[in-house]
Amino acid sequence: MLKVYNTLTRRKEEFKPVIPGQVSIYVCGITPYNDSHIGNARPFVTWDVIKRYFRKLGYKVKHVQNFTDVDDKIIRAANANHMTWKEISDKYIAGYFTVMDKLNIEHADVYPRVSENMSDIVKMIEGLVNKGVAYPLDGDVYFSVEKFAGYGKLSGRKLDDMQAGARVEVDSRKHHPMDFALWKTAKPGEPSWDSPWGKGRPGWHIECSTMSLKYLGKTFDFHGGGSDLIFPHHENEIAQSQSYCCDDHSFARYWLHNGFITINQEKMSKSLNNFFTVKDILKKYPAEVLRYFLVATHYRSPLDFSDERLKEAEAGLSRLSNAKDSILELLSTDAADSSSAASLVQFAEKAKQNFYSAMEDDFNTALALAAMFDLAKKINVYYQSVTAGTITADKENLRKVLSIYTDMTDILGILQTKTDNTGDSHLVDALMNILISIRQDARKNKDWATADKLRDELKKIGITIEDSPTGARWKN
Numbered sequence: 001m002l003k004v005y006n007t008l009t010r011r012k013e014e015f016k017p018v019i020p021g022q023v024s025i026y027v028c029g030i031t032p033y034n035d036s037h038i039g040n041a042r043p044f045v046t047w048d049v050i051k052r053y054f055r056k057l058g059y060k061v062k063h064v065q066n067f068t069d070v071d072d073k074i075i076r077a078a079n080a081n082h083m084t085w086k087e088i089s090d091k092y093i094a095g096y097f098t099v100m101d102k103l104n105i106e107h108a109d110v111y112p113r114v115s116e117n118m119s120d121i122v123k124m125i126e127g128l129v130n131k132g133v134a135y136p137l138d139g140d141v142y143f144s145v146e147k148f149a150g151y152g153k154l155s156g157r158k159l160d161d162m163q164a165g166a167r168v169e170v171d172s173r174k175h176h177p178m179d180f181a182l183w184k185t186a187k188p189g190e191p192s193w194d195s196p197w198g199k200g201r202p203g204w205h206i207e208c209s210t211m212s213l214k215y216l217g218k219t220f221d222f223h224g225g226g227s228d229l230i231f232p233h234h235e236n237e238i239a240q241s242q243s244y245c246c247d248d249h250s251f252a253r254y255w256l257h258n259g260f261i262t263i264n265q266e267k268m269s270k271s272l273n274n275f276f277t278v279k280d281i282l283k284k285y286p287a288e289v290l291r292y293f294l295v296a297t298h299y300r301s302p303l304d305f306s307d308e309r310l311k312e313a314e315a316g317l318s319r320l321s322n323a324k325d326s327i328l329e330l331l332s333t334d335a336a337d338s339s340s341a342a343s344l345v346q347f348a349e350k351a352k353q354n355f356y357s358a359m360e361d362d363f364n365t366a367l368a369l370a371a372m373f374d375l376a377k378k379i380n381v382y383y384q385s386v387t388a389g390t391i392t393a394d395k396e397n398l399r400k401v402l403s404i405y406t407d408m409t410d411i412l413g414i415l416q417t418k419t420d421n422t423g424d425s426h427l428v429d430a431l432m433n434i435l436i437s438i439r440q441d442a443r444k445n446k447d448w449a450t451a452d453k454l455r456d457e458l459k460k461i462g463i464t465i466e467d468s469p470t471g472a473r474w475k476n
Contacts, residue, residue: 007255024220026212030277031068032092033077035277046299065108099278102287139185148239155231205236223252292317323376325381335393348404
């Protein structure tokens, strides 16, 4: 039974889909005014794993993730770079896909943009005004938080406390200090669209309500994002969405939020100059290492980012990779038939049960990885026994073990073989076989200097040579 932690109820709940056999997901996307950073990557990797898991369970998944391509930050970046707001947003949306593709993140089904859904946004704001829960003010439109009885239920905040603690507002015309903008009147030089209240553009929160309702309907399964979005963004989404078309039990059923990322145990911040983009991280570490790093901790837990932690992730991923390589190596040998891996299959099946049990407990990838490491250790012991000549490789059962192992790596999105249609991979394999042959000849002739030089030079370009009793193998 799958249980998920719902921020709205502050407890784990049994997952019951709105439509049996289907899962609907809305995830808040990026505001494309700069390169995507490590904080952006975490929710997208998290939801990629969740999607993969549901598909393994046989669910049909619909995933919607927006781009906030109309925003103050985009306008400022455009002005600073002498570009249009659309040129800036297009540039960084393209950059988003470049780095997220490297992280092996499967694309959402729909990527709606604010600029392409303006008429729907205006229509929703009109509906809120007509219902009396929003009010126009000289070209602006505000949502009246006092008109929504449940305001604060997601974040656990009380409106009276928020009012008492509110700073002095520049716009004293608002009915309540916490009233938020649905529509903002146009300022000189800013992009604007027509509306019943004059030219302007939408506030931040209304866009996600409009697009989630448009593409998923008034009731859907999951709404996700970082913990920083709980208030005010997601709180305001609930208020305006349920006021517009839904009731207290509609809109998103389960609210999932991933934990914050710190840098060397300090809050990630541009002002502290500890703000790392994915693009820069990938210059130093393989993308799969970064992905492993992000899934190795439960999504709700805080995650500290540092070189030391990435090196630990690199070592952990290497252990899992070695286990898979060991199976593949044994399957490539001319071993006689045996049943030596029968107990290994049984252990693999138990590891798979533990893996899925962990995922059933609020997508606990950390515990799921523990099950994989247990299996990897057993695979290593078996491999050592085969290479030592104690037993012969059991290909039939090893294929079953590999299938189970791959089932788990597919869900986490790691150790996946990518298809190469260029033919370059075959050329690389051939060249590496030649180099390994030269190195093996050097070792036979006790020419250790040549053998070590080949190994060291290959290591400099990210290729590791591993010697085993059955010969040498390489990986990158």
